[in-house]
Amino acid sequence: MNILIKSATIIDSKSEFHNTTQDLLIENGKITKISSSIKNPKNYKEIKRDNLYISQGWFDSSVSFGEPGYEERETIQNGLKTAAYSGFTSVAVNANTNPVIDSNSDITFLNSKASKNAVNLLPIGALTAASKGNDLAELYDMSSAGAVAFYDYKKPIANPNMMKIALQYASNFDGLVCSFPQENKISGNGVMNENITSTRLGLKGNPALAEELQVARDLFLLEYTGGKLHIPTISTATSVALIREAKKKKLDITCSVAIHNLYFSDAVLTDFDTNFKVLPPLRTQTDIDALIEAVKDGTIDMVTTDHNPIDVEEKKIEFDHANYGAIGLESAFGALQSIFTTKKTIDILTKGKTRFGIEATPIAIGNMANIALFNPDTKYTFSKKDIVSRSKNAIFENESLKGKAYGIIANNQAVLNS
Template structure:
C-alpha cells in the first residue's frame, strides 16, 4: 500500500528535512522517499492547505477503562479518539477492574490493543490494587511491556512506600508517574480554593496540597537517584521546585494538561460538571503563570488526562459528579488556542520528542527507510468538534471553535484522516 503525503511542512528537529516543504511517500508502513515533488501513483493521498507533519504524538496519561469500565471507554473507542487527536501512541492508566498490577493484566492490554491504529502502552500499578499499601510486581510487568508505573488517579500518599518504589524501579531504569496531591490537605475540596470557591459555596482545594507533595517527592527522587515524572502540575511554585531539581541534575520531569492551560476556575460559575477535574482548575493569574512556564521550557510534555465518563457520572449535582474530562481529540487545538505563541517546533517537542525521551520510546525520525509514525496538523486551521469518537461525551470543548486543527495520523499502515466535525 502506497500513501503519498503532498506538500507537507516537516517539523522534526532530528530530520535533515526539518523546516522544508516536501512530498513524502510511505510504502507498506515505511518512508520510501522524501522530495520537493514526487511524481508517483499512490493508493491514498494526504493533501491539505497548510499541512504540517511531525513524528507521531504521544499521550502519557489516558484512561481507557478496559477492563471493567467499558461503559465509559474501551480500548477501541479510546484508540479512535486518540487517532482523531493526532496521537500514534497512548499510555493507559492502571485504574481498571481488575487493576493492571500483574503481568497477566499488562499482557491482556497488549494483546487486546495489538490490532488498533494507535499503539497502547500499559502503565503498571505501583501498588497492589492501587491501594497504596504494598508494592506490585513491577519487574514482571516491565518484562511484559509496562511502559511506566503509577497508581494513576490515586497518588501515592506514604513517603516510605514511594521511596521503596523509586528504589525498586531504579534496577531497570523505570519511571514512576505521580499526580502530586496530598489528600489530607483540603480533603473535601471540589474546586480551587479562592474567590470563586467562596462565591459558589463549594469547598476549596488549596495549591499547597500539590506543592507539599512535589517538594517531598523531589527529596525522595534525590535520595534514591531514581526517575520521577509529575503529571497534572498546576502550581507555579511546583514548577519552580521542578526547575530547580532539573538544574541540580535530578531525573525529574513534568507535564501539564491542555485544559489547565485553557480554562480557569471562573468558568465554573455555571457549575458545569464537565469542568470538575482533578487537580482542579486554577485562577486566572495561576493559569497565566502556567502558560509562561510552558513557553519557557520548564514543562517537558503535554498529558491529556483523558478521563471519559458516562452520562450518569456527570449529569448530577456538582458535588457528586466524577472528576475528569474527555480530551484526546481536542488536546492540540486547546494547546494552540491557549498558547498562540507556541511554535510548531516547540509543540512537537511537548507532544512527541519530550515524552519519548522521558519514557525511552523510539524516536520515529522523518527520513527515508524509517517506519512511518506521523501526525498531521494545521496550525492556521480551526477546530469545531461536533461529534466525538470517544464512547463518552464529557468534553467541554464540544461546540467551541478553537485555533489549530489536527488532520489525522499515520501509524505504520494505519491511516486515519479526520472528517468534518472531528
C-alpha cells in the same frame, strides 16, 4: 500500505526537510522518497488535504480508556481510534480500570487488545496492588511484560516510606515511578481550587498547598533515593518553582501539566458545569501564567490531555458528587495552538517520548512512517460532532480553537478523517 502524500509542509526539527513543502512516497510503511514533486506511476493512493502539514507522530503521557471494567466509558479499540484521528501515534494508558492493571497478565492483556493497531498503546501499571496504597504491585513483572511506568492514577501515595521503597526498588530495573501530587489530608473534600471563587460559589476548596506539600515531599524522597520520578499533572506556580529547583540539583525528575490547566482558570466554574470538574482542579490565572512559562522554558517536560472519559450518569449530577475527569484527545491540538505557536505546539506534542521508552522517528528517507497529519490554521468552535470518544465529557466544548488533525500514518497503516 503504499501511499503518496502530496504537498505537505514538514515540521520536524530532526529532519533535513524541516520547514519545506514536499511530496512523500511511503511503500510498505517505509518512507522511500521525499521530493518537491513525485509522480505516481503505480497508482498508489494519494493523500491531498487543504493546507496539509505533517510532523512526527504525537505522544500523550496520560490517557484513560476504562477497559477492562468500564467499557461504557471507553473501549481500547475506540480509544485508540480517537487517538489516531486526533494525531497521536503513541499513548501511555493509565491503570484506571476495574480490576486495576497491576500484574504481568494485566499488561499482557492490554498489549494483546491493542496489537496490530496504528497507535501504540504503552501500558502504565499500578504502583501499588489494586492502587490501594498498601503494598507494592508486581513492578518488575509488569516491566518485563511491557509496562512503561507505574502510577496509581489520581491516587496519592500517603505513606512516604512506600514511595521511598518504590523509588529504590524500581531503580534496580530503571523503572519510572509516577506520583500524583496531592496530600489528601489537606485537600479533604475540596471539589475545586480554594480561592475567592470557591467561597463565592459555596463549594469546598482544594488548596494549592495540598499539591505543593506532596511535590516537596516526593522531591526530598527522590533526592534521598536517587530514583527516577515523574510527577503528572502539576497545577500551581509553587510546584513549578519546586521542580525547577530540583532540576538544578540534577535530580532525575520530569513532570507534566494537563492542557486544560494551561487554558482555563477556576473562574469558569460559575455555572457549576461538571465538565470543568477535574483533578487537580483548575487554578488561578497566576498559576496558568507560571505553567505556560514553565512549558516554554522546559521546566515542564510534557503536556498531556489527561484524557479521562466519564459516562453521563457520573457527570450530569450535583457538582459535589460528580466524578472528576474530562476527555481531551480530540481538542488537544486546537487548544494548544490557541496558546502556543505551531512550532512550539508540535514540539510539545512530540516531547516526552524518551522518558516513556519510545524512540523518536524523524521524517527521513529509509525510516518507517510515524506521522501526524494536520491543518494548523483551521478555526472552529469545538462541539459534540468533533467528539469520537464514547463519553462526551469534553471540557473544551463550545471553545473557539485553532487547528485540526487529519489523522496519522503509523505501523504500516493510515487512519485519516474523511
